[in-house]
Each structure stands twice: as C-alpha cells, then as structure tokens.
Amino acid sequence: MDAIYIPQLTKAPERTEEIQVKEFLPGLETLTPVRGRVRVQHHGNYLEVSGQAEAIITCTCNRCLQQYNHRLTVDTKEIIWLDETANQTNDLPLEREVAMEDLVETLLPDGYFYPTEWLYEQMCLELPQRQLCDLNCPGILTSDTESSDQPVDNRWASLEAIKKQLPG
Ligand SMILES: [Zn+2]
Secondary structure (H helix, E strand, C coil), rough: CCCHHHHCCCHHHHEEEEEEEEECCCCCCCCCCCCEEEEEEEEEEEEEEEEEEEEEEECCCCCCCCCEEEEEEEEEEEEEEEEECCCCCCCCCCCHHHHHHHCCEEEEEEEEEHHHHHHHHHHHHCCCCCCCCCCCCCCCCHHHHHHCCCCCCCHHHHHHHHHHHCCC
16 A cells, blocks of 8 residues: 555545555465555544454464464544644643643654554554454363364464564
C-alpha cells in the first residue's frame, strides 16, 4: 500500500481515499494475505481512519502446545489528529501537555499517512493473548489416546518471531 500524502486527501472526492488490501504485511506472519480495506477521510484537523481486514494465522495452544489456525479479524475506526507540533515534545505549554495525553495519535498536517503500518498495528492488537485450540482443551494429555497426532514442526520458529513482535 502506498503512503497517502495528507494534503492530497483534501482534493480527493469526499476527501476520502479507500484502499483495497490483499497482501502480506511486512513483519506479520500470516498463512493467507491480509484481505480487506482501509478508508481514510480528511476532516480538516483530523483524519478518520477505518479498516476491516482479516487473515489466517497459526497459533500454538497455550495448554496442549498443538498448533491451530486462527482467523484474525480487524474492524476498527480511529481518529488521528493533525497537529503542526506532532512528534515535538519540548516547550509545550502546560495545557497542551494535558491535552496531548488524550490524543491517541497525531500526524503532521502536511505529512504522510502509512496505511500498511496502521493496519499492521491494528492486526497486532487483535492477536490473541491467550491462545487455546479449544475452550475445553484439556491440556497436554497424559493418556495415550491422542498423543501422537500433529507433530510439532518448524512453524514454531515463525510463531516465536510473531511473539517477539507483540507490543508490551
Ligand atoms: Zn489445546
């Protein structure tokens, strides 16, 4: 996805750009391309960004350690403020500092919006923190009935890579 030059948006029909997504996102390990759309609308002093997307990822069950596929879906909307002082933290008046705490994200009015990075962040936020192959997963079975299916394979490595990219 190409970066969007924010001033250009004001000249677009309805000040809106909609991007169809069907690609693998850099840094996000998915079995299928991320499919969906990102919509960016310019509202003067802020951008309204919404996105719907989905992809299949491979998870490892926290209880039984077997791998399973999970459908990762995003359906979200975010306000991004346009502020001349975005990315500047020095010499702000006090009132400004208080206000800044409420702002989730700001961009320069004459800067760029990066839909790929934005969607990547949204997908990461949806990664399941607790991964269970089944709500009733009994954990690692000690009986010999189900012991030898689904051998662990080298996708472990890529899963570890995903975990390292999780924020916090
Ligand atoms: Zn399990």
